[in-house]
Amino acid sequence: MRANDPGSQFGFLMVPKFSLGALSSAIESLRLANYVSGQTLYEWRTVSVDGSPVASSAGLSVAADLSMDAAGRLSTVFVCGGIDTHLFEDARLAVWLRQIERRGTNIGALCTGSHVLARLGLLDGYRCTIHWENLPGFIEDFPSVEVSEDIFVIDRNRYTCAGGMAASDMMLSFINRDHGYELAAAVSEGLVCERIRGEDDHQRMALRLRLAVSQPKLLATINVMSENIEAPLSQTELAREIGLSTRQLERLFLKYLNCTPSRYYLEMRLNRARALLQQTCMSVTNVALATGFVSASHFSKSYRLHFGHAPRDTKRLTSGSPPFRAVDAELPESATL
Numbered sequence: 001m002r003a004n005d006p007g008s009q010f011g012f013l014m015v016p017k018f019s020l021g022a023l024s025s026a027i028e029s030l031r032l033a034n035y036v037s038g039q040t041l042y043e044w045r046t047v048s049v050d051g052s053p054v055a056s057s058a059g060l061s062v063a064a065d066l067s068m069d070a071a072g073r074l075s076t077v078f079v080c081g082g083i084d085t086h087l088f089e090d091a092r093l094a095v096w097l098r099q100i101e102r103r104g105t106n107i108g109a110l111c112t113g114s115h116v117l118a119r120l121g122l123l124d125g126y127r128c129t130i131h132w133e134n135l136p137g138f139i140e141d142f143p144s145v146e147v148s149e150d151i152f153v154i155d156r157n158r159y160t161c162a163g164g165m166a167a168s169d170m171m172l173s174f175i176n177r178d179h180g181y182e183l184a185a186a187v188s189e190g191l192v193c194e195r196i197r198g199e200d201d202h203q204r205m206a207l208r209l210r211l212a213v214s215q216p217k218l219l220a221t222i223n224v225m226s227e228n229i230e231a232p233l234s235q236t237e238l239a240r241e242i243g244l245s246t247r248q249l250e251r252l253f254l255k256y257l258n259c260t261p262s263r264y265y266l267e268m269r270l271n272r273a274r275a276l277l278q279q280t281c282m283s284v285t286n287v288a289l290a291t292g293f294v295s296a297s298h299f300s301k302s303y304r305l306h307f308g309h310a311p312r313d314t315k316r317l318t319s320g321s322p323p324f325r326a327v328d329a330e331l332p333e334s335a336t337l
Helices: 019-037 091-102 111-119 132-140 165-178 182-191 207-211 216-226 235-242 246-257 262-279 282-290 296-307
Strands: 011-012 045-047 077-082 106-110 127-129 146-148 152-155 158-161
Touching: 011 019, 011 158, 019 045, 019 077, 019 106, 019 165, 019 182, 019 216, 077 091, 077 111, 091 106, 091 111, 106 111, 111 127, 111 132, 111 158, 127 152, 127 182, 132 146, 152 165, 158 165, 165 182, 207 216, 216 235, 216 246, 235 246, 235 262, 246 262, 262 282, 282 296
Parallel strands: 011 045, 011 077, 077 106, 106 158, 127 146, 127 158
Antiparallel strands: 152 158
C-alpha cells in the first residue's frame, strides 16, 4: 500500500561517510508512525549517486534502493552527510539536486549535508542548521548563509537538522504537522524519548551541565570568550565585562576549572582553529587571524605546544578525531549565528 499523501515520499541521498545514526533516526521515526497508526503514512527510499551501496562513517555500508536517475518523483529529498562531507563533490549530484529543486521537490539535509546544499546555492535566502562541531567551518565557508545552532530548522521548503537524534526530532515535527500531536507523542514514546524537542531547542547541553559548574559569573565569562574569538579580550577587559576584578576572575577559574582564564581562553581559540583546519580550506595564516593570533608563527608555536604537531599536519591526520572537550569550539549559549 502506498502512502496516503503523495507529499509523504521521502528520499535519503547518502554521500560517503554519512552518519548512520542520523539516517536510522529519521527512518525509524517514519516507520513507527506507520506502525502506531496502522497505516502507510510515509514511504522512504535510500538513494545513492549510481545505485551502489554507500559506506557510512561507522564503516557499515547501506544498500541504495535507487540511483538518482531512477528515483522518480519524490516529495522530499534529504542529503545525508557525515564525516568530510565538506570535501565531497560530485557533478552528477549537483545537476540532479538542481533539477529536482526546479521541479518543486522539498530539499533537506541531515547532519553535515547542509554543506552540499550551501555549496550549490540551495540555502541562499534560507535559514539552516548543521552539527555544532561543524558550525565554525560552515560559517567561515558560507558567511552569507543564515545558520542557527538549533537542533533543526524548517524554513519553507528547506529542512535541515544537526544529525544524530535531531533527525528524529525533525521527523516528529513532520508527523505532528501532518497527523497531529497524539501520533507524534506515541512515536516519541516508542523511541523512548521523554519529550518531543522543538525547532528552537539547542544542540548542545547547557554549558553548566557540560562543565558541571553553575557559578554564574564563570559561565558568563566563558560565553563572552566564545563571542570574542577573532578579537580576544584581555583579562582586564573580561573582568570589567563581567563586573569582577582580575584577581576574582582568576580565583573563579582556578577554583572551578583548575586553570587560569588566559589558559582556558587560549585552549578555546586553539580548538576553534583545529575545527577550521579540519573543516575548511583556509590557509594556516587565515586560520590564525580568524582565531585572534597576531602572526602565523605565534599561532603555529602555540598550536604545536597544545596538540603536539604543527597546524599544517592537522589536515593530514585521518578523519574521525576524538570528540571535543568542554572548551572545544565553544559557542554562545543561545546565540543565532
